[in-house]
Amino acid sequence: VGAITVSRAIREPLTVAPATLQRIEAAIAEVGYIPNQSAADLARGAGRTVAAVVPTLEAPYFAAGLAALIERAEAEQASLSIGQTLYDPARGDRLVTALLASRPRGVVLFGADVTGPAGRAALARADIPVVEAWELVARPIGISIGFSHQAACQRLAEHLIARGRRRIAFVVRAPIVGRAAQRIAGWRAALDAAGLTGEVVAVPEAQPYAVGWLAATQLDTSDAVMCAADTVAVGVLGGLARRGRRVPEDIAVAGFGDLDVAAVVTPALTTIAVPTARIGAAAGDHLFDPRWRDAAAAAPARDFGFELVVRDSA
Amino acid sequence: VGAITVSRAIREPLTVAPATLQRIEAAIAEVGYIPNQSAADLARGAGRTVAAVVPTLEAPYFAAGLAALIERAEAEQASLSIGQTLYDPARGDRLVTALLASRPRGVVLFGADVTGPAGRAALARADIPVVEAWELVARPIGISIGFSHQAACQRLAEHLIARGRRRIAFVVRAPIVGRAAQRIAGWRAALDAAGLTGEVVAVPEAQPYAVGWLAATQLDTSDAVMCAADTVAVGVLGGLARRGRRVPEDIAVAGFGDLDVAAVVTPALTTIAVPTARIGAAAGDHLFDPRWRDAAAAAPARDFGFELVVRDSA
DNA sequence: ATGAAAGCGCTAACAC
DNA sequence: GTGTTAGCGCTTTCAT
Numbered sequence: 163v164g165a166i167t168v169s170r171a172i173r174e175p176l177t178v179a180p181a182t183l184q185r186i187e188a189a190i191a192e193v194g195y196i197p198n199q200s201a202a203d204l205a206r207g208a209g210r211t212v213a214a215v216v217p218t219l220e221a222p223y224f225a226a227g228l229a230a231l232i233e234r235a236e237a238e239q240a241s242l243s244i245g246q247t248l249y250d251p252a253r254g255d256r257l258v259t260a261l262l263a264s265r266p267r268g269v270v271l272f273g274a275d276v277t278g279p280a281g282r283a284a285l286a287r288a289d290i291p292v293v294e295a296w297e298l299v300a301r302p303i304g305i306s307i308g309f310s311h312q313a314a315c316q317r318l319a320e321h322l323i324a325r326g327r328r329r330i331a332f333v334v335r336a337p338i339v340g341r342a343a344q345r346i347a348g349w350r351a352a353l354d355a356a357g358l359t360g361e362v363v364a365v366p367e368a369q370p371y372a373v374g375w376l377a378a379t380q381l382d383t384s385d386a387v388m389c390a391a392d393t394v395a396v397g398v399l400g401g402l403a404r405r406g407r408r409v410p411e412d413i414a415v416a417g418f419g420d421l422d423v424a425a426v427v428t429p430a431l432t433t434i435a436v437p438t439a440r441i442g443a444a445a446g447d448h449l450f451d452p453r454w455r456d457a458a459a460a461a462p463a464r465d466f467g468f469e470l471v472v473r474d475s476a
Numbered sequence: 477v478g479a480i481t482v483s484r485a486i487r488e489p490l491t492v493a494p495a496t497l498q499r500i501e502a503a504i505a506e507v508g509y510i511p512n513q514s515a516a517d518l519a520r521g522a523g524r525t526v527a528a529v530v531p532t533l534e535a536p537y538f539a540a541g542l543a544a545l546i547e548r549a550e551a552e553q554a555s556l557s558i559g560q561t562l563y564d565p566a567r568g569d570r571l572v573t574a575l576l577a578s579r580p581r582g583v584v585l586f587g588a589d590v591t592g593p594a595g596r597a598a599l600a601r602a603d604i605p606v607v608e609a610w611e612l613v614a615r616p617i618g619i620s621i622g623f624s625h626q627a628a629c630q631r632l633a634e635h636l637i638a639r640g641r642r643r644i645a646f647v648v649r650a651p652i653v654g655r656a657a658q659r660i661a662g663w664r665a666a667l668d669a670a671g672l673t674g675e676v677v678a679v680p681e682a683q684p685y686a687v688g689w690l691a692a693t694q695l696d697t698s699d700a701v702m703c704a705a706d707t708v709a710v711g712v713l714g715g716l717a718r719r720g721r722r723v724p725e726d727i728a729v730a731g732f733g734d735l736d737v738a739a740v741v742t743p744a745l746t747t748i749a750v751p752t753a754r755i756g757a758a759a760g761d762h763l764f765d766p767r768w769r770d771a772a773a774a775a776p777a778r779d780f781g782f783e784l785v786v787r788d789s790a
Numbered sequence: 791a792t793g794a795a796a797g798c799g800c801t802a803a804c805a806c
Numbered sequence: 807g808t809g810t811t812a813g814c815g816c817t818t819t820c821a822t
Contacts, residue, residue, distance in 0.1 A: 164793050169817065179791055194601050199577035200517035201815035204798050211557065213580075219543040220536070229533040232560050241557050241574055243525065246546050260555055263513035264525075287508050369738040393737070400740035423687040423707070425735065426714035449642060481802065493807055515799035518814050633808050793822075794811075798815105 163189075172197060203265060212449055213261035215245045215254055216272040217340055222393075222421055224272050227295060227442035231270060234446025240267060247276045249339040255281040262288050268449030270442075273340055274299045274306070291454040297341055298463045299472055305458035307444050307466065311341040313346030314434045314468040318388060318416055321432075322476060323356045327386035327414055333377040333398060334390040336364035342390045345418065349388055360384075374398035378405060386414055386476065392417035392424045399427055399475070414476035420469075426456040429474035437466040477503075477786035486511060517579060521575060526763055527575035529559045529568055530586040531654055536707075536735055538586050541756035543585060548760025553578045554581060561590045563653040569595040576602050583762030584756075587654055588620070605768040607759040611655055612777045619772035619781065621758050625655040628748045628782040629662030632702060633688055635746075635784060637670045641700035641728055647712060648704040649690040656704045659732065664703055674698075688712035692719060697729055700790065706731035706738045709745055713789070728790035734783075743788035751780040 163185070171178045171186040178186070189195070203209045212235045216224040234342035243264065245257035249444060254277035262284060263270065268291035268357045271277065277285070285292045285303050292304035299306040322330055332349045334342050346362060353360050363380050365373040374397020381387055381402070389395035395417030402409055409415050409429055417424055444464065448454045477499070485492045485500040493506070502510070526549045530538040546556045559571035568591035576598060577581065582605035585591065591599070599617050606618035613620035631706065634718045636644055646663045648656050660676060662764045667674050677694050679687040688711020689701060695701055695716070703709035709731030716723055723729050723743055731738055734749035758778065762768045 165815085166794085166817080167792060168497045170792085170816095173817090177791075194598060196573060196576050196598065196602075198518070198579065198815055200514040200523060200579060203514035203816040204512070204518050204800085207798065207817095219533075219539045219546065220533070222536070225533045228558075229560060232533065232558065236559075236571075238536050239574070241559065241571075241578075243557050244542075244546065244552075245556050246543060257550075257555075259510060260553070264555075264810080265512065265514060282506060284510065288510075301793090312776065369736050371740045375740045380807070396737060397740045400742055400744075403742040422683050423710060426685045426689045426711045427741070428714055428717040430714075447791080479799085480801075480810085482807060483807085485798095487801090491807075496807080512799050515814090518800070519799080519801040521801095521814065634814085791822100794820090796817105796819085797819085801814090801819105806808085806822090 207265075207268065209265035210240050211243050211264055212240045212268055212270070212446075213243045213245070213264070213266040214270045214272065215247045215257055215261070215276045217247050217276060219244070219246055222431045223296070223419060223436070223438050226429060226438040227272055227445075228372045230439040230442030231446045234443055234450070238450050251275060251278040251281070254278065257281075258284050266290065268292065268440055270295055270445045270449065272296050274302070275340065279330045291449045293448050295441050295445045297344070298465055300463075302458070302462050305448055305454065305461075307311060307441050307448070308354035309436060309466050311344040312351070314436070315345040315388065315418065316352045317348075317468075318354030318418070319349045321470060321472065322386045322388070322414060322416065323352060323358070325476070328358060329384045330358065330360045330386040331363055331381055331384040332360060332390070333363045333365070333374060333394055334386050335368070335370065335373045335394070336366040338364060342397040345390055370394045371397035371400075374402040378402045379437055381413060386416070387413060388418075390418060392419045392421040392431060393397065395431055395433070395475075396423060396427055399431075411474050416476040420471050424471075425473070432473045432476035433471050435469040435471050437468070440466055495724040496517045496693040521579075523579035523581065523702070524553045524554050525557050525578055525580050526582055526584070526760075527557045527559070527578070527580040528584045528586065529561060529571055529575070529590045531561050531563045531590060533558070533560055537733060537750070537752050540752040541586055541759075544753040544756030545760045548757055548764070552764050557756075564593070565589060565592040568592065570597075572598050579605065582606065584609055584759045584763065586610050588616070589654070591680055605763045607762050609755050609759045611658070614777070616772070616776050619768065619775075620777040621762070623750060623780050623782045625658040625667070626662035628750070629663075629702065629732065630666045631782075631784055632732070632748055633663045633666030635786065636700045636702070636728060636730065636790060637666060637730065638671070639790070642672060643698045644672065644674045644700040644702060645695055645698040646674060646679055646702050646704070647677045647679070647688060647708055649682075649684065649687045649708070650680040652678060659704055677774055684708045685711035689715040692716045695727060700730070701727060702732070704732060706733045706735040706745060706747055709747070709789075710737060710741055713741055713745075723789050727746050733783050738785075739787070746787045746790035747785050749783040749785050751782070754780055
């Protein structure tokens, strides 16, 4: 009943004699023995966790991506360490150092801008799979998995223009963080191509719904409005209803993300569906795929695309 | 330039001579040195992480609770390991074992039912702060921080009854998991006290909004409806609008949770505000408070209460 | 199929 | 203010 045999009984039960195995398992259950992961990691020279960094846990997109990732990780007996930057790259840099200290099997960044240059350098040095998820990055540390936020919003704006809308505003939270600038760029590209101009309504509120709600007072001269997120759009719908403006007759409203709520509000929200869960799952696949480095070298960015979902609001 | 001095320079910079400290910091930056947390944890006999278990990351309540907890943990240089049970206690038991293997500083369970008896026994043996957050538990492992879901729904039902509603349905996802049974119990208690009967509409859909949306077809004989969550209620509003039923004239609708969306839908949602973020932060406080055991012994359950928020829908 | 020896990288305790 | 010694609990390598 040597220590090493117990170690093997836990990690590779098949290499231990059935009788011994049974006795060991009984003893483990009796004592309530729980192996010390730190010692195991130290001896092996590598940890079993996976690290993820998100701007905020409270955004449904990141929560869904993490949920998919965590499912994938659990299937590999890995647990997930999470850091939240609140859109502050300096925090991201600190987080990356702290997370790398556990020698994770891989790191997933939800958004390429969650860290600054220091964090990126540390990740590059770490020699582990690094996935930048959610957007497409030109020169990722490891691999980038996502879609083009700019192309998505350009597509949506073109739809509005094709439906005859001419004064299309864009509502966004201020300050403009994360992918919002890319979305605005897509909207503006479509407007430029059509010879139109439009106004950005940036509202300094943390809560997305409140951003939309308050923005509704500044849309009286617009006949359409795109929002940086579905949550914002739902707020806009509420604010417009309060002012007695009819959607889509007086003004069209479009969201971004196709959250579950988009289908059940009145009117149902036209929006862009994004493959959040698929991105999270694919990020997990890459972390656990021994060939991740080859894959990243072959195609540094995997575009999962998006889908225009036309409903009643626009 | 001994190893131990580097160790001290990192952990307690003030005990190292300024000149030495500077040289060490320069060297760290140059080499990109990142300490090995496993080795540190092993040597100290304790880890620096905090573990949390949630039924699902995608519920806004748990995401908000985790966000508050993670903020608290980060202030203490601790990182957060997260497990997701998807409402399967067997998964929770496995998760607890895996999480305890990292010798966490403490564990927060969002919902007392995320584990089975095996997990609870392991946690009790671990001799670390254990917080059962979100609901009130009669005999918690360590301490319980939350509010009474039953009392909250009873209060809300009483409000509806006071407003003259007599045929009050309760809409919930099927199967009934988590705190839903407690909420139903509160609703029923109020109805019983008033001599009323009411119907539970349980819809087998995973998505909360869809549950509400579909339930709306089964509410034709009701003059009020309570929902197990705001998300469900928003779905109900959508479904009722589609059927041409007016809220609150024909039927009152009430939610649970006071999510941000509740204030911006039309009509604005009457609901129960719950102290999610305060619970998450308080859970963190307990993990890092050396007197947690005394506190838990003195008052095993901390009731953070709830608040009835009356808006237009009911 | 099982065990013995060595060492992973760090920190606690104790010098100096 | 800094260094030395020992050891944390595992796993790897090499026996047996």
